[in-house]
Amino acid sequence: MARAATTTDAFNAVAEPRRRQILDLLRAGERPVNELVELLDLAQPQVSKHLRVLREVDLVHVRDEGRQRLYRLNPGPLRPIHDWLRAYEQLWNERFDLMDDVLDDLGKAESDDDGDD
Known part of the structure; x- marks a missing residue:
């Protein structure tokens, strides 16, 4: 049986350990992507990819503030x-x-x- 896409629901999205780490970091509050990059010790494109998946299942929300994109946890899903x-x-x-x-x-x-x- 084919594995479901990671963007279909929260179950699949949080199956990936790095995405769970991002959610854990966002529990403390809103963070800019560059701070997540530093805390996770990952390349920015990797963090952005994980954030995209989390956004697609509505686990994180993003807002622009100047030149920064701030991410926050949406625990509902x-x-x-x-x-x-x-x-x-x-x-x-x-x-x-x-x-x-x-x-x-x-x-x-x-x-x-x-x-x-």
Whole structure:
């Protein structure tokens, strides 16, 4: 099956680690592209390519201020990802609870072993 284009939805767009890094940087607020280039240690054309994909799925908005283009996060399109992951949260919590039980049992067994000396 062919992979969906990265510009079809937020799921595909955030599958790329560099785009997630850009979103993380934009959580702190609006940033110019040259600052993103510096923080990511990537060439400007690469950052611009990632920003284009993020714009196409509406995850970032851009505005011109003089000669600069300022990018800001638009978190709305992330909601379907959040909702999808929420279904797995209960599973993760149950597994962590089981792991806590095992660790507690191991700790008790170790304490019992230490008391036998």
